[in-house]
Amino acid sequence: MSFALTDEQLMIQTMAREFSRDVVAPTAAERDRTCEFPVENLKKMAELGFMGMMVPFEYKGSGADTVSYVLALSEIAYSCASTAVVMSVHNSIVCESIYRLGTEDQKERYLKPLAAGDIIGAFAMTEPHAGSDPVRQSTTAVRDGNYYILNGTKRFITSGKNAGLTIVTAVTDKTKRHKGISAFLVKKDTPGFSAGNLEDKMGLRASDTTDLIFDDCRIPAEDLLGEEGDGFKIAMQALDGGRIGIAAQSVGVAQAALDAAVDYAKIREQFGQPISKFQGLRWMIADMAVEIEAARQLMLSAAEMKDRGEKYTAQASMAKLFASEMVNRVTTKALQIHGGYGFIKEYPVERFFRDARVFTIYEGTSEIQRVVISNHILKDKRSP
Numbered sequence: 001m002s003f004a005l006t007d008e009q010l011m012i013q014t015m016a017r018e019f020s021r022d023v024v025a026p027t028a029a030e031r032d033r034t035c036e037f038p039v040e041n042l043k044k045m046a047e048l049g050f051m052g053m054m055v056p057f058e059y060k061g062s063g064a065d066t067v068s069y070v071l072a073l074s075e076i077a078y079s080c081a082s083t084a085v086v087m088s089v090h091n092s093i094v095c096e097s098i099y100r101l102g103t104e105d106q107k108e109r110y111l112k113p114l115a116a117g118d119i120i121g122a123f124a125m126t127e128p129h130a131g132s133d134p135v136r137q138s139t140t141a142v143r144d145g146n147y148y149i150l151n152g153t154k155r156f157i158t159s160g161k162n163a164g165l166t167i168v169t170a171v172t173d174k175t176k177r178h179k180g181i182s183a184f185l186v187k188k189d190t191p192g193f194s195a196g197n198l199e200d201k202m203g204l205r206a207s208d209t210t211d212l213i214f215d216d217c218r219i220p221a222e223d224l225l226g227e228e229g230d231g232f233k234i235a236m237q238a239l240d241g242g243r244i245g246i247a248a249q250s251v252g253v254a255q256a257a258l259d260a261a262v263d264y265a266k267i268r269e270q271f272g273q274p275i276s277k278f279q280g281l282r283w284m285i286a287d288m289a290v291e292i293e294a295a296r297q298l299m300l301s302a303a304e305m306k307d308r309g310e311k312y313t314a315q316a317s318m319a320k321l322f323a324s325e326m327v328n329r330v331t332t333k334a335l336q337i338h339g340g341y342g343f344i345k346e347y348p349v350e351r352f353f354r355d356a357r358v359f360t361i362y363e364g365t366s367e368i369q370r371v372v373i374s375n376h377i378l379k380d381k382r383s384p
């Protein structure tokens with residue numbers, strides 16, 4: 001690895017690796033089968049400081065940098081992508097947004113319990129008819145004295161059912177396009193707020209994905225995040241960080257798929273020798289390793305830019321685009337190396353292949369990442 005990791009970053013990576021392989025891995029296949037939310041993993045991860053990784057100590061976080069965070073997230077994804085996506089949305093999007101923009105009172109009431117892992121965070125922007133184009137969302141928030149009244153439906157919300165706190169975007173002024181969207185902190189059990197049915201998904205089956213329904217849901221005005229009209233920018237900035245998290249999940253799952261393929265290729269014999277001796281497979285293994293390393297470097301460089309306080313929107317999209325497409329190629333090859341055994345649930349590559357599929361879709365499709373990247377390139381070329 002060309003990045004010189006600090007002792008602290010290496011220590012966090014090692015701790016996450018040991019925890020992931022000893023505690024998370026043994027039950028991952030079973031949770032995939034039962035769709036059981038990884039509540040025990042998350043509790044133990046909170047004890048290790050993984051639920052408020054980039055939040056300062058004063059708000060019950062671990063005060064780690066983004067590089068340490070993505071290294072830890074990759075390690076969790078190595079064993080269980082469902083657990084990793086919960087960790088990712090919770091840390092990258094929810095904790096980060098409240099830390100950056102919350103009032104002291106919001107940090108006290110929400111960030112502390114989130115960072116301590118007492119509650120899980122979710123982020124709700126997508127709607128049935130507003131996915132890639134969230135400016136056209138139709139959930140409304142109408143001011144009524146010291147409250148906002150929310151009405152509408154959000155879709156495909158990670159941890160929608162299990163979250164204790166959800167950041168929800170809604171339209172406060174329809175005439176102002178993205179500047180008429182605001183963000184709210186919505187507690188579980190708020191009257192008028194409910195989760196719909198769990199989606200029956202192809203992968204990430206132990207993480208819950210639900211609709212969230214708002215029916216005259218009254219939110220105190222002090223739970224507006226940032227200023228009225230800031231919601232779209234808050235969401236875009238949150239997704240910049242979130243997208244590095246998806247790159248980290250991709251790297252973790254891809255590394256697990258490569259390791260599984262290598263182990264299998266060494267013991268599986270055909271034509272009188274281990275299949276790892278065949279050049280066709282060796283080249284596949286080499287290509288997989290190169291792609292994973294390239295994605296890892298993109299992930300680390302975007303994380304380092306964020307840690308240095310630089311603008312990292314395009315780098316986050318590049319890391320997300322490349323890593324999420326890479327993991328789909330790598331899991332396909334790993335499954336192919338397993339032959340017929342890759343197609344059955346006895347071997348974990350079948351799960352890796354299914355889990356990886358959504359990475360090119362959520363937190364912005366590959367097509368949207370290309371929009372973000374090309375916008376930045378063309379804008380830069382225009383500037384003096």
Ligand code: CAA
Nearest residue numbers: 126131132134135157158178233236237313362363364368
């Ligand atoms: N940081 C800060 N500000 C940003 C920004 C960023 N990364 N991106 C855009 N903005 C600002 C712009 O500067 C602009 O502000 P001004 O008017 O003040 O200049 C404003 O936002 C509007 O920008 P655009 O005109 O570029 O917006 P757009 O409507 O063309 O959309 C888009 C841009 C990139 C396509 C955006 O809509 C997008 O990212 N779409 C994908 C949505 C997405 O990723 N959804 C995922 C859902 S969450 C999820 O999957 C989570 C989960 O549970 C796992």
